[in-house]
Amino acid sequence: MPNGSLDKFIHDGGSSTYRHLGWDALYQIAVGIARGLEYLHRGCNTRIVHFDIKPQNILLNEDFCPKICDFGLAKLCPQKESIISLVGARGTVGYIAPEVFSRNFGGISHKSDVYCYGMMVLEMVGGRKNISVEVDGTSEIYFPHWVYKHLELDEELGFHGVIDDEANASARKMIIVGLCCIQTDPSQRPSMSRVVETLEGSPESLQIPPKPFLFSPSRSPVECSTTLMP
Structure with missing residues (x-):
């Protein structure tokens, strides 16, 4: 694909090939991946x-349309x-679902x-890896936990390039x-059909979901917002 893989557009890592994509492009890529998974x-x-x-x-084509690749770990199952x-786990550390x-x-x-997709989308938004993220130069914290905390407190997330209401x-x-x-x-977790529907819908009705159990052992997992249920 002409534009290579998505990772070089969301991780700086000191690479000379890194180029930050605008929010509209990132959003359209997230929707395109969700549609691809919905089809699978x-x-x-x-x-x-x-x-x-x-x-x-x-992978991204010349128009930054995403294509899901590498089906080496994929599994077929009757509908x-x-x-x-x-037998055993499969996937990449940082994206593997708990189960x-x-x-x-x-x-x-x-x-x-769906779990892998969610981790990847958070990585796209934050422009950083989801594990061992350095915060404030003093500690390391799981990135989704960091995002959740800021949403709970209604704090400014300060993501690069968010300059207008539509991007926000x-x-x-x-x-x-x-x-x-x-x-x-x-x-x-929502189905991918529900994810597509939500991404293409209005943001006003969305509610902050519960913090996943792995982040806070003292709390039991409770039902996610009905706006995203399967």
């Missing part, structure tokens, strides 16, 4: 679960079966892709969708 989950005769959705596996049998590395969190299904609305939609997608309980 619902549009194919046999459902395909990718298991490795991350910026490195999203009517929701739970997938796996994939520990069955105590629930059964493995297409909702595992797009960024907020991406953040809230991302947080809903990474709910610890797979049943509380």
Whole structure:
């Protein structure tokens, strides 16, 4: 693909090839990836679960239209079966859904892709990796936790390039969708169809979802906002 993979447009890393995309482009890419996953989950005769959705596996054509690639870890499953049998975990650290590395969190299904997608969208918004993120130069904190805290306190997120109300609305939609997608309980994550519908809808009705259980062990996971439920 002419523009390579998405990761070089959202991670600086001191690379001379890094180029920040505008918010409209990032938003359209997020919608395009969601539509691609929706097709894999619902549009194919046999459902395909990718298991490795991350910026490195999203290629961009000359118009920055995203293409999902690298199906080496993908698994086919009959449309009517929701739970997938796996031996061992598969995926990339930082994007793997909790149930994939520990069955105590629930059964493995297409909702595992939803988790990967949510982590990737938060990475797109923040322009940084989701693990071992340095905050204020003094400590490291899980990036989704950092975002959630700022939303709870209604604080300015200060993301690069947000300069108008439309860009702010797009960024907020991406953040809230991302947080809903990474709910610890797979049943509380939205389907990709619901994700597409929400991204293309109005941001006014969106509510901040519960903080996933992994971030706060003292709280039990509760139901995500009904605006994003399957």
